[in-house]
Every structure is written in C-alpha cells, then in structure tokens.
Amino acid sequence: MGNNKNGVYIIIISLYCVSFFSQFLVARDVVYRDLFSIFNLFFSFINIFLIVYPWSYANVQFLHVKNNSFFIFLKRILYTVLLINLLLNIGILVVVFTFIPNIAEFKAEQAFLKLYDQIPYFANIFRYAYVSQNLGYFAIPIFFYELSNGNWKRAKIAIIFASSSLISGIAFYSRAQIFTFVMVFISYFFLVKNCLPSIIRISTLKYLKLFSIVIISFFILITFLRFSEMSYYGERIPSTSIIQNPILYSLVDYASQGFSNGFIQLERYDESKFLHGEQLFRDIYQILNFFGFISWDANDSQDKIDIAYDYDGGAFNGYTTPLVFNLGYFFAFVVSLIYFLLVRKFVKGKTIINLESSLKIIVFLFIPIVSIFYVGYPMLYFPLLFLLFVRILFFIFIFLKHIKF
Structure with missing residues (x-):
C-alpha cells in the first residue's frame, strides 16, 4: 500500500472532492437511466482512480543530480529558451492588456485574432508562446533542488524562469493556466518538502501561502471582470441552484x-x-501543418469536434469522456493504465529521486490536476519532446567531444 498521508495525494483527492460535490451547489443534476449509465459511472471512476492513486506511493526524501554534466547542459538550454519565453510572454501580456483590455471580448469573441493583422509576426509569436507555454514547469524541480542545497541565488533564478508559464496564463486571460500553475507548484512542494531543511521548508511554505493568496485574488479578479461584462450570464443560472450570484x-x-x-x-x-x-493530437497536427508536413485545417478539425459534442465541445468534459470520444472505451482504459504504471514506476519505493526523473514527474502531475476540467495529455507532448531533444543534443555533444580530429 502507498503512503496515503502524503501531501500531493491529499491535494489531488481534495480537488476531486471539491469538483464533484460542487455540482450540487449549482444544480448540475445527473440522471442515471439504466445499466449502461452505471457502467459509464463506474468506467469514469476507474479511469480517475488510475491517474490519482499512483501518487499515493510518493515518499520523496532526497533530491539529487545523477549526471551533473547533463544537468548543466540542460540548464543552459532550458534557461535560454525560458528567457526568450519570459520576454515574449511579457510582450504578449502588454500587447493584450493594451489592445484588448476587455476579458469577455478576448475569450468569447477571440478578439486576439484581430491582432494577427494589426501587428507583424504576432500570429507566429502567439502560436509559439502557446505551444511552449509549459516549458517553465521544468524550472520548478530545479528551484526546489537548489533550495534543498541552500543555493538561494540559483533558486531565485529558477523561479523567475518558471514564472514564464504563469505569465503566459495571465497574458492569455486563462484561468485554467493560472490554476494549473498554482496547483502544480503547490503539489510539487508537498511532493518534495521532506527534501528541504526544516528552516527552508517553513520559510518556503510561508511564501507559498502569500503567493497563493495573490494568485487566487487575481484569479477572482479575472472572473469578476469577465462575467461582470456579461449581463446576460445571470439569466443562465438555474432557479434550483443554491448559488444565484x-x-x-x-x-x-x-x-x-x-x-x-x-x-x-x-x-x-x-x-x-x-x-x-x-x-488529443490537434496541437501536433497544427505544428506539422505549419511546417508543411501534412495538410490539416483548424476549422475543419473544430467542426468535427463540435459535431461530436453536439456543439458543446467548448465546455469542460472532464478526463474520461474526451479519452473515450478520441480513443474508444478500450484504449481510453489502456492509456489510463499506462499512466498508472509509469507514475508508480517513478515514485513507488523511491525515497531518493534524481532531478532527471523530477522533470518527468512534474509534467505528469498535469494529468490529475487538470482532469477535473479536461484530459491533459496534449500538455505533455512539447515538454517531453523538448527533453528528448536536449538529451539527443547532449549525446551528440559528448560524442563530438571525445572524437579526435
């Protein structure tokens, strides 16, 4: 059995409990018609179990670097990319806040598309920022590793670069991105908090609470600004809802x-x-189409999705349903089972975690955290490809270094 008292597992379980029981406050009634309904209910819960339970095995006590040469090589490339991302995301934030201060317009009417014509190369910059938005998460394990060794200066540099992902969410007016960053950061802290000296752990927790209050306040502000502009929204609230505001x-x-x-x-x-x-593969298709490897149309793709979901595909549909719609019942279960086995391999019985594994662990944390909203596997593609790319570059670098000309 796993260590059911570990913080990251408790956080994930709490998220699901809050999400599930909140539906009763807003009159989201679900009707179970027959045995197939019971099967769907069971199937949904078994898939959720498979992405949540392996985190119960986590019991990390020490972070270390297995290959210092690779770690230094990775940091140089990662920090270079994140510096570019940080500057680009700050630029996008300034542009969006200047030209489209109305959040409702940005989200509902996709007003950012107008900027493609108004600002040269903005479309390509926006697309790159969207694709690479999750690379900042890789700096979070580095941040905690440096903290565990008392390297405050290096830790500060890491957290600045990690913030590129948070700034991306703010620039896109994305509550989901902001929520994900905060929850992944907090979850990872509780995953590795035993690796930190007690004084640093207490200090970090204090700053983490302050950080959470600030970000939650901003999250609520975005919500207020967005929905206060939508006067008709109140008319959508069911009369049976306990909450009417x-x-x-x-x-x-x-x-x-x-x-x-x-x-x-x-x-x-x-x-x-x-x-x-x-x-699941929409982002990959988009990239391949951009470079001319395949012919793919974003509008046609969206039409297929809209038709499948009866033109309600923009709403959150949780974790299991999008998997079934895209892969079918059998392969949806297989994907969840593979995730379960991989995470268990990463954390079960591992009191000592090397930093290379931590980089994979933090992106795998995306899946249970965002799955109260949607299936998060597309979020993994670019970060994992980036790690593979850096690993290949490192092997080439080592190979060339040992060749005698």
Whole structure:
C-alpha cells in the first residue's frame, strides 16, 4: 500500500472532492437511466482512480543530480529558451492588456485574432508562446533542488524562469493556466518538502501561502471582470441552484462542470461521434501543418469536434469522456493504465529521486490536476519532446567531444 498521508495525494483527492460535490451547489443534476449509465459511472471512476492513486506511493526524501554534466547542459538550454519565453510572454501580456483590455471580448469573441493583422509576426509569436507555454514547469524541480542545497541565488533564478508559464496564463486571460500553475507548484512542494531543511521548508511554505493568496485574488479578479461584462450570464443560472450570484456561480460552475458534462456526453456517445484522436493530437497536427508536413485545417478539425459534442465541445468534459470520444472505451482504459504504471514506476519505493526523473514527474502531475476540467495529455507532448531533444543534443555533444580530429 502507498503512503496515503502524503501531501500531493491529499491535494489531488481534495480537488476531486471539491469538483464533484460542487455540482450540487449549482444544480448540475445527473440522471442515471439504466445499466449502461452505471457502467459509464463506474468506467469514469476507474479511469480517475488510475491517474490519482499512483501518487499515493510518493515518499520523496532526497533530491539529487545523477549526471551533473547533463544537468548543466540542460540548464543552459532550458534557461535560454525560458528567457526568450519570459520576454515574449511579457510582450504578449502588454500587447493584450493594451489592445484588448476587455476579458469577455478576448475569450468569447477571440478578439486576439484581430491582432494577427494589426501587428507583424504576432500570429507566429502567439502560436509559439502557446505551444511552449509549459516549458517553465521544468524550472520548478530545479528551484526546489537548489533550495534543498541552500543555493538561494540559483533558486531565485529558477523561479523567475518558471514564472514564464504563469505569465503566459495571465497574458492569455486563462484561468485554467493560472490554476494549473498554482496547483502544480503547490503539489510539487508537498511532493518534495521532506527534501528541504526544516528552516527552508517553513520559510518556503510561508511564501507559498502569500503567493497563493495573490494568485487566487487575481484569479477572482479575472472572473469578476469577465462575467461582470456579461449581463446576460445571470439569466443562465438555474432557479434550483443554491448559488444565484453570477460571479460566485461562475466560479463554482467552473470547478464542477467537468464530471457532470462529461457524464452527459458519455451517455450520448456512439460510433458516429468517434474522433480518431482529433482532440488529443490537434496541437501536433497544427505544428506539422505549419511546417508543411501534412495538410490539416483548424476549422475543419473544430467542426468535427463540435459535431461530436453536439456543439458543446467548448465546455469542460472532464478526463474520461474526451479519452473515450478520441480513443474508444478500450484504449481510453489502456492509456489510463499506462499512466498508472509509469507514475508508480517513478515514485513507488523511491525515497531518493534524481532531478532527471523530477522533470518527468512534474509534467505528469498535469494529468490529475487538470482532469477535473479536461484530459491533459496534449500538455505533455512539447515538454517531453523538448527533453528528448536536449538529451539527443547532449549525446551528440559528448560524442563530438571525445572524437579526435
């Protein structure tokens, strides 16, 4: 059995409990019609179990660097990329806040598309920022590693570069990105907190609480600014909802819709709605199309998704449902099982974790944290490809270094 008292596991379980029980505050009623409904309910929970439970095995006591040469090589490349990302995301933030201060317009009407024509190369910059937005997470394990060794200066540099992912979320007015960054950061802290000296651990926890208050306040501000501009939103609130205040309703509805929406969509699923992975591999298709390797149209792709979800694909549908729509029941279960086995391999019985494994662990944390909203596997592609690319470059570097000309 795992260590069920570890912090990261408790956080993930708490997220699901809050998300699941919040639906009853906003009248999200789910009707179970027959045995197939019971099967869908069970299938949803077994898939969620497979991405949550392996974290119960985590018991990290020490962080170390297995290959110092690779660590230095990785840091140089990563920090160079993150410096570029940080500057670009700050630039995008300034541009968006200047030209599109209305959050509702940015989100509902996709007003940022207008900037593609107004600002030269903005479209390419925006696309790059979107694709690379999660690379900043790699600096979080480095931050805690440096803290564990008392290297405050290096730790500060790491956290500045890690913030590129948070600034990206703010620039995109994305509550989901902001929420994800905060929860991944907090979860990772509780995953490795025993690696930190007690004084540093207490100090870090104090700053983490302050950081969380600031970010949560900003999150609420974005919500208020967005929905205060949508006067019609209050009319959508069911009369049976316990919460009637539009701003508070939007927050609770935001947290709760994944399970109920996903279950309703799963009840409607049949072979005609099978997407052949269109949602899961959309970002990859977009990149391949951009470089001319395949012919793929974003509008056609979105049409397929909209039709499959009865034009409600923009809502949160949780974790299991998008997997089924894209892979079918069998392969949805297989993917969840593979995730379970991989995470268990990373953390079970591992009191000592090397930094290279930590880089994979932190992106795997995306999956249970965002799955109260949607399936997060597309978030893994670019970060893992980046790690592979750096590893190949390192091997080439070592090979050339030992060649005698």
